[in-house]
Amino acid sequence: MNNLTLGFIGLGLIGGSIAKGFKRADQNHHIMAYARHRSTLDAALRDGTIDEALDGVDENLSRCDYIFLCTPVSYNEEYLTAIRPYLRKDAILTDVGSVKTNIHEAVEKMGLEANFIGGHPMAGSEKSGYQYSTDHLVENAYYVITPTPFSPPEKVEELRRLALSLSALPLILDYRQHDYIVAGISHLPHLIASSLVNLVKDKDTPEQTMKLVAAGGFKDITRIASSSPVMWQQICATNRENIQAILGDYIASLEQVRTAVAGGDDEAVYDLFDTSREYRNSIPDRSSGPIKKEYSLYCDIVDESGAIATIATILAAHQISIKNIGIIHNREFEEGVLKIEFYEEDASLRAVDLLTQCRYTVYHR
Numbered sequence: 001m002n003n004l005t006l007g008f009i010g011l012g013l014i015g016g017s018i019a020k021g022f023k024r025a026d027q028n029h030h031i032m033a034y035a036r037h038r039s040t041l042d043a044a045l046r047d048g049t050i051d052e053a054l055d056g057v058d059e060n061l062s063r064c065d066y067i068f069l070c071t072p073v074s075y076n077e078e079y080l081t082a083i084r085p086y087l088r089k090d091a092i093l094t095d096v097g098s099v100k101t102n103i104h105e106a107v108e109k110m111g112l113e114a115n116f117i118g119g120h121p122m123a124g125s126e127k128s129g130y131q132y133s134t135d136h137l138v139e140n141a142y143y144v145i146t147p148t149p150f151s152p153p154e155k156v157e158e159l160r161r162l163a164l165s166l167s168a169l170p171l172i173l174d175y176r177q178h179d180y181i182v183a184g185i186s187h188l189p190h191l192i193a194s195s196l197v198n199l200v201k202d203k204d205t206p207e208q209t210m211k212l213v214a215a216g217g218f219k220d221i222t223r224i225a226s227s228s229p230v231m232w233q234q235i236c237a238t239n240r241e242n243i244q245a246i247l248g249d250y251i252a253s254l255e256q257v258r259t260a261v262a263g264g265d266d267e268a269v270y271d272l273f274d275t276s277r278e279y280r281n282s283i284p285d286r287s288s289g290p291i292k293k294e295y296s297l298y299c300d301i302v303d304e305s306g307a308i309a310t311i312a313t314i315l316a317a318h319q320i321s322i323k324n325i326g327i328i329h330n331r332e333f334e335e336g337v338l339k340i341e342f343y344e345e346d347a348s349l350r351a352v353d354l355l356t357q358c359r360y361t362v363y364h365r
């Protein structure tokens with residue numbers, strides 16, 4: 001797997017992150033990329049992610065062992081025709097798209113199945129563009145791989161190893177099953193988030209007080225409503241059947257909820273929350289999954305000097321050793337929060353109790 005030549009078409013959040021991850025995994029990979037905006041390629045050359053910037057889809061791609069299609073899903077499909085003349089006989093074309101049926105069907109029509117393996121890293125964010133890409137975006141995330149019936153098994157194994165080199169968890173699935181699954185756990189939630197945000201926009205008071213006081217719960221479930229409209233328009237257009245089916249089931253379940261609430265069926269309302277809580281709590285948190293065990297908590301602090309020192313002192317006074325401490329800004333805690341990491345689980349649990357007793361707001365998973 002050493003010294004692979006890797007080509008990227010599209011170098012945004014996902015293409016950029018995967019290219020950065022490969023470069024971090026092995027400096028000897030030769031990475032070339034084409035992106036619509038020259039400024040993206042210049043940034044990637046400058047920071048050492050890519051070795052070569054392409055002016056278009058051209059003969060340089062015939063040096064690639066792997067070509068990664070990293071544009072919105074319908075554009076990925078459109079690129080197949082342009083790339084085909086430059087695809088070496090033993091090269092593999094793969095993609096990172098959120099929908100797999102469209103590209104698999106196009107590949108089949110073009111007779112490119114022996115050169116194609118579908119891919120979909122199950123990680124990302126509501127942000128778009130190379131500037132948000134990181135070399136660790138897909139760490140600990142499932143990387144779904146959808147071979148065709150003619151994908152060479154040794155190449156499927158190599159792509160699996162490439163995913164492992166990004167510290168992702170490769171998972172081989174049938175492409176149709178993939179599209180059924182993501183309709184429920186990714187595409188429907190994005191539609192719910194966006195329609196909920198638009199509902200609140202329409203139902204807000206003239207003074208926009210709903211927007212003003214919108215709290216954590218609303219923000220938690222609507223973060224993804226800030227995602228790229230083009231990307232999501234193309235996802236909905238290419239996974240139409242699965243999405244309309246699960247959306248229908250969801251609307252029916254909402255109708256049941258309305259009936260229970262309106263009819264004063266308190267038992268049904270209780271069951272709704274009880275069942276969902278149990279299932280939600282059973283979903284594994286892969287940030288403390290098989291690759292890295294991390295014992296950490298997050299804590300709101302006031303923005304004044306000495307705030308971190310106070311917490312460190314409280315913990316030290318109770319013989320709780322800190323591995324790492326610092327303010328972080330991530331997609332979950334957009335306002336910034338103090339993250340404290342510990343060496344052992346017991347220490348993190350004791351710290352949660354202690355800081356809660358001291359009236360800090362503590363988040364712990």
Ligand SMILES: NC(=O)C1=CN([C@@H]2O[C@H](COP(=O)(O)OP(=O)(O)OC[C@H]3O[C@@H](n4cnc5c(N)ncnc54)[C@H](O)[C@@H]3O)[C@@H](O)[C@H]2O)C=CC1
Nearest residue numbers: 010011012013014070071072073097098123124125128129
């Ligand atoms: N955003 C996310 O969280 C995830 C996205 N994906 C998939 O990854 C793919 C890329 O998405 P992101 O990196 O998030 O988007 P992005 O908007 O950050 O990047 C898209 C890239 O494609 C380029 N591009 C767009 N239209 C193009 C066109 N017509 N011709 C050439 N280049 C074009 C853009 O300039 C940019 O370089 C999509 O297929 C998406 O379904 C997969 C997993 C997660």
Ligand SMILES: O=C(O)C(=O)Cc1ccc(O)cc1
Nearest residue numbers: 098122123124125126186224
């Ligand atoms: O930001 C999030 O939580 C996401 O859900 C990102 C995401 C978007 C699209 C995908 O195909 C996979 C992951």
